[in-house]
Amino acid sequence: MSQSRSEWIAWVASGAAALGALRLWADDDPAWAAFLLVVAAISAGLLAVRRWTELLAEKERRAAAVREAADGPSARLPAGWSEIARGLPLPLFACDRSGMILASNEAANRFFDCPDCSGRPLISVTLSAEMERLVIDAVREGKELSEEVRIAFPSPRQGRVYAWRDEERPGLGYLAFLETTEVHQLERVRQDFVANVSHELRTPLASIRAVAETLLEEPDADRAMQERFLGKIIEEVDRLTQISKDLLVLSAAESNPVRKQQCDLAILVRNIVAESKARAEQANLELSYEGPKHLMVDANTTQIYEVVANLVDNAIKYSNDGAILVRLEDQGEDAVLSVSDQGIGIPSEHLDRVFERFYRVDKGRSRAKGGTGLGLSIVKHIVEAHGGKVSVQSRLGEGSTFTVRLPKGAPMAKEA
Numbered sequence: 001m002s003q004s005r006s007e008w009i010a011w012v013a014s015g016a017a018a019l020g021a022l023r024l025w026a027d028d029d030p031a032w033a034a035f036l037l038v039v040a041a042i043s044a045g046l047l048a049v050r051r052w053t054e055l056l057a058e059k060e061r062r063a064a065a066v067r068e069a070a071d072g073p074s075a076r077l078p079a080g081w082s083e084i085a086r087g088l089p090l091p092l093f094a095c096d097r098s099g100m101i102l103a104s105n106e107a108a109n110r111f112f113d114c115p116d117c118s119g120r121p122l123i124s125v126t127l128s129a130e131m132e133r134l135v136i137d138a139v140r141e142g143k144e145l146s147e148e149v150r151i152a153f154p155s156p157r158q159g160r161v162y163a164w165r166d167e168e169r170p171g172l173g174y175l176a177f178l179e180t181t182e183v184h185q186l187e188r189v190r191q192d193f194v195a196n197v198s199h200e201l202r203t204p205l206a207s208i209r210a211v212a213e214t215l216l217e218e219p220d221a222d223r224a225m226q227e228r229f230l231g232k233i234i235e236e237v238d239r240l241t242q243i244s245k246d247l248l249v250l251s252a253a254e255s256n257p258v259r260k261q262q263c264d265l266a267i268l269v270r271n272i273v274a275e276s277k278a279r280a281e282q283a284n285l286e287l288s289y290e291g292p293k294h295l296m297v298d299a300n301t302t303q304i305y306e307v308v309a310n311l312v313d314n315a316i317k318y319s320n321d322g323a324i325l326v327r328l329e330d331q332g333e334d335a336v337l338s339v340s341d342q343g344i345g346i347p348s349e350h351l352d353r354v355f356e357r358f359y360r361v362d363k364g365r366s367r368a369k370g371g372t373g374l375g376l377s378i379v380k381h382i383v384e385a386h387g388g389k390v391s392v393q394s395r396l397g398e399g400s401t402f403t404v405r406l407p408k409g410a411p412m413a414k415e416a
């Protein structure tokens with residue numbers, strides 16, 4: 001039987017008792033009438049007291065709910081939270097002890113692609129169980145926690161998570177994410193670079209040592225043999241010199257801001273073509289220039305010389321015969337230089353990688369031609385530092401075209 005029904009029955013019973021008492025009173029039986037009246041009064045009183053306490057409890061419950069609503073999640077955040085969090089470039093979350101997000105800053109909303117993360121579980125926004133665990137542990141245990149974490153959403157990234165508890169507001173904790181993806185990538189690039197450089201140096205050094213040892217062991221070697229071995233030593237030393245020169249050019253291109261001045265790109269290109277003509281002819285190649293006599297650009301002459309010389313040098317190195325055409329075009333805002341050869345070409349699967357440091361398609365041919373594997377990465381760095389772009393089109397066995405698009409520079413500089 002439900003509570004309200006039993007209550008009604010009790011009320012009706014006490015009413016009936018009261019009526020019975022009145023009837024007995026009228027029938028001149030005051031003792032029984034008084035007895036029934038007392039029973040009715042007691043039961044009505046008890047019911048009224050019970051109802052009253054229930055009403056009081058309900059009132060208290062409602063007041064607590066109202067207090068909870070007013071003192072809700074955001075009201076528990078420290079004053080000034082929004083201002084501090086807004087200016088912070090790191091993703092920052094305020095969470096409760098169950099890992100529910102109470103607030104997030106703009107960096108967090110942007111980073112996790114969530115316009116308003118409040119009111120959602122941290123794990124549903126970051127898809128990282130580690131982050132959730134860290135903030136829950138920090139709030140429950142009152143520890144400052146920090147851990148390197150990998151996340152898969154919105155894209156694979158890496159970073160350090162810091163989680164700590166608000167000591168003045170129990171049940172509230174914070175979580176900040178410091179992304180370190182780029183730092184790790186740079187560190188990997190640096191390690192690869194050091195490994196590549198030492199590998200590149202080791203080969204000629206080992207060769208020099210082996211030849212020197214042979215000469216030492218054969219003091220009576222004839223003149224021809226001595227010349228051959230000494231020639232090999234000179235060749236390897238030249239290779240080492242070229243590597244160190246290219247490394248210096250590359251590091252200068254990477255670290256220094258470009259110092260530009262007005263230079264005549266057409267004259268620079270024509271000079272390089274003229275200087276390389278004899279070498280091309282020796283290799284049975286026809287080298288020619290097509291383009292304007294003068295074309296002024298705002299650029300670093302020494303660096304642009306490296307770009308053009310490297311492209312022409314490669315066209316000669318990687319061609320067996322045919323023609324090499326160096327073209328320069330004035331395309332309004334940009335100067336466009338292309339170097340086309342009819343040489344060995346580059347297999348399509350290598351095209352994306354030829355601009356990487358020390359990347360060579362055919363190591364043997366590159367070494368035999370005195371290549372260091374750094375030429376195209378120098379080209380790319382210098383061109384990009386000038387605000388330009390370099391691209392390559394190639395077909396295996398048919399030839400390659402390298403194109404450099406270079407902004408001509410500010411109009412003021414052009415007028416000057």
Ligand code: ADP
Pocket residue numbers: 310314315317318341343344345346354359360361362366367370371372373374375376377400
């Ligand atoms: P390298 O000193 O070996 O020439 P680069 O950085 O200049 O190094 O070039 C990287 C690689 O790209 C070369 O080893 C070669 O395999 C390929 N390459 C560059 N230019 C050409 C070209 N014109 N034709 C064919 N292959 C080329």
